[in-house]
Amino acid sequence: MAVAKFAEIKDFMLTQIEIGAWPEHSRVPxxxxxxxxxxxxxxxxxxxxxELTEQGxxxxxxxxxxxxxxxxxxxxxxxxxxxxxxIHSRGHSYRAQLLQLTELPCPATVAAAxxxxxxxxxxxxxxxxxxxxxxxxLEARYVNPRQIPEYIQQDFAQITxxxxxxxxxxxTEAEHTVEAILPDSFTCQHLQLxxxxxxxxxxxxxxxxxxxxxxxxxxxxxSRYRLGGHLNFAPAGATRS
Amino acid sequence: MAVAKFAEIKDFMLTQIEIGAWPEHSRVPxxxxxxxxxxxxxxxxxxxxxELTEQGxxxxxxxxxxxxxxxxxxxxxxxxxxxxxxIHSRGHSYRAQLLQLTELPCPATVAAAxxxxxxxxxxxxxxxxxxxxxxxxLEARYVNPRQIPEYIQQDFAQITxxxxxxxxxxxTEAEHTVEAILPDSFTCQHLQLxxxxxxxxxxxxxxxxxxxxxxxxxxxxxSRYRLGGHLNFAPAGATRS
DNA sequence: CGCAAAAACTTGTATATACAACCAAGATCA
DNA sequence: TGATCTTGGTTGTATATACAAGTTTTTGCG
Numbered sequence: 001m002a003v004a005k006f007a008e009i010k011d012f013m014l015t016q017i018e019i020g021a022w023p024e025h026s027r028v029p030x031x032x033x034x035x036x037x038x039x040x041x042x043x044x045x046x047x048x049x050x051e052l053t054e055q056g057x058x059x060x061x062x063x064x065x066x067x068x069x070x071x072x073x074x075x076x077x078x079x080x081x082x083x084x085x086x087i088h089s090r091g092h093s094y095r096a097q098l099l100q101l102t103e104l105p106c107p108a109t110v111a112a113a114x115x116x117x118x119x120x121x122x123x124x125x126x127x128x129x130x131x132x133x134x135x136x137x138l139e140a141r142y143v144n145p146r147q148i149p150e151y152i153q154q155d156f157a158q159i160t161x162x163x164x165x166x167x168x169x170x171x172t173e174a175e176h177t178v179e180a181i182l183p184d185s186f187t188c189q190h191l192q193l194x195x196x197x198x199x200x201x202x203x204x205x206x207x208x209x210x211x212x213x214x215x216x217x218x219x220x221x222x223s224r225y226r227l228g229g230h231l232n233f234a235p236a237g238a239t240r241s
Numbered sequence: 242m243a244v245a246k247f248a249e250i251k252d253f254m255l256t257q258i259e260i261g262a263w264p265e266h267s268r269v270p271x272x273x274x275x276x277x278x279x280x281x282x283x284x285x286x287x288x289x290x291x292e293l294t295e296q297g298x299x300x301x302x303x304x305x306x307x308x309x310x311x312x313x314x315x316x317x318x319x320x321x322x323x324x325x326x327x328i329h330s331r332g333h334s335y336r337a338q339l340l341q342l343t344e345l346p347c348p349a350t351v352a353a354a355x356x357x358x359x360x361x362x363x364x365x366x367x368x369x370x371x372x373x374x375x376x377x378x379l380e381a382r383y384v385n386p387r388q389i390p391e392y393i394q395q396d397f398a399q400i401t402x403x404x405x406x407x408x409x410x411x412x413t414e415a416e417h418t419v420e421a422i423l424p425d426s427f428t429c430q431h432l433q434l435x436x437x438x439x440x441x442x443x444x445x446x447x448x449x450x451x452x453x454x455x456x457x458x459x460x461x462x463x464s465r466y467r468l469g470g471h472l473n474f475a476p477a478g479a480t481r482s
Numbered sequence: 483c484g485c486a487a488a489a490a491c492t493t494g495t496a497t498a499t500a501c502a503a504c505c506a507a508g509a510t511c512a
Numbered sequence: 513t514g515a516t517c518t519t520g521g522t523t524g525t526a527t528a529t530a531c532a533a534g535t536t537t538t539t540g541c542g
Contacts, residue, residue, distance in 0.1 A: 042498090060523065062522070182438065198421040198439035221421075222423075222439075247526090272492075281527085282528065301492090303494060303534050304536075305491095305535055484542090485542085492533100496532100497530080499527080499528090502524075505523100506520095509517080510518085
């Protein structure tokens with residue numbers, strides 16, 4: 001089977017919703033109607049409805065029908081976004097400046113986070129991400145050389161470390177913490193802050209199949225950057241499976 | 242049917258995993274094995290496996306089998322946590338101090354967020370949440386009086402506003418932003434900060450069926466509070482449906 | 483022994499069917 | 513009119529079956 005039938009039905013329904021043919025909270029075809037339209041069994045039509053419901057696209061009520069959920073429900077705070085994509089999606093231009101790409105002895109905290117020995121060599125990169133001409137984020141990243149031996153040879157003017165790493169080492173886990181800090185003078189300098197202002201620091205540790213891959217500190221000025229997220233629950237009365 | 246059969250199978254499997262009988266990455270019974278053990282059809286056993294997979298508890302590979310995923314994968318940044326629970330779960334004591342509970346004319350920004358008119362009356366509460374004896378978070382909350390007319394009569398020494406609201410008005414959506422700010426002197430005072438330090442401010446807007454319910458500003462010192470999240474992907478090679 | 487083919491097992495997709503649970507609207511009856 | 517019952521439509525659960533597709537193990541042949 002080239003592509004599964006239930007997936008075709010999902011695609012169709014998603015399209016209807018995206019082009020606005022089926023507005024929010026409007027009723028969508030029932031299981032039986034879809035089954036007939038697509039010449040499939042009810043169970044197959046049901047699966048399409050089911051999966052769209054699990055994705056928060058629809059909500060269903062027993063005895064009543066299936067409906068289009070509020071549309072805004074997609075993004076998630078935990079979505080691992082590429083900052084380049086994020087900037088582009090705002091319609092701004094993205095540029096990265098590589099400040100350092102070296103090998104250095106592992107600080108104790110980094111060693112613990114990456115499962116290395118203290119003072120063992122570790123790769124380190126320091127990059128400033130620019131939105132238009134303003135520095136938006138300072139990225140300090142430690143990379144496990146046992147897992148990514150070629151890291152130090154990359155050209156990070158072409159590709160962000162995050163994107164490169166996710167291509168080379170399939171991500172299995174990511175761990176985040178978000179903190180508010182006052183940046184040190186070094187960070188202030190690279191973010192072009194004349195005086196220290198509150199910054200968001202996102203610490204991101206990523207794991208591949210064989211263990212910790214990298215530890216990144218992503219620091220952004222509070223005045224220029226925020227994290228946003230949106231949660232959407234099914235409207236009252238909707239069933240949750 | 243008292244409780245669905247597929248749910249019983251899920252419960253059984255979750256128990257096995259929780260008590261450690263089925264360790265991480267160990268194989269779990271196949272669809273056919275479960276079907277026989279529980280005297281159900283393969284499709285019913287399959288559903289249990291399927292849903293546990295969607296929840297990230299298991300991962301499956303066609304032709305190979307189903308396996309227990311890494312256990313740590315539960316929490317989410319976007320989880321709407323009750324701060325009292327959060328503190329209790331750290332083994333500390335929680336206490337709330339109500340500073341204000343009044344009605345006041347709606348500021349323009351709040352009016353926009355809650356769908357009210359400028360200067361229309363709005364409920365406002367100001368609460369400090371303590372972990373042991375230290376202030377951990379200052380909660381400033383505006384509540385839509387059209388939706389929650391009894392808000393102003395509650396005893397928030399007994400119940401957090403968030404918990405009260407979620408009991409009274411079923412949540413349908415929540416919207417968050419996370420920022421780093423330098424607090425004003427008023428906030429510093431209530432968080433017992435001798436001099437301003439970087440703070441995390443979580444802005445949370447919640448919606449019920451009939452529209453925006455409340456707008457809360459949750460401010461915590463960066464030195465005492467962080468947001469953490471963990472994402473867990475299926476191990477390499479696992480299928481994603 | 484080494485290699486390839488076959489078999490066995492696993493998950494993935496799809497169908498047809500049956501009944502349960504729930505809801506809304508219409509029909510019926512007092 | 514007003515309350516109750518019935519009926520049809522919808523989703524929810526469960527079964528038995530069939531075949532496809534992928535992996536691992538076994539078998540058998542050269």
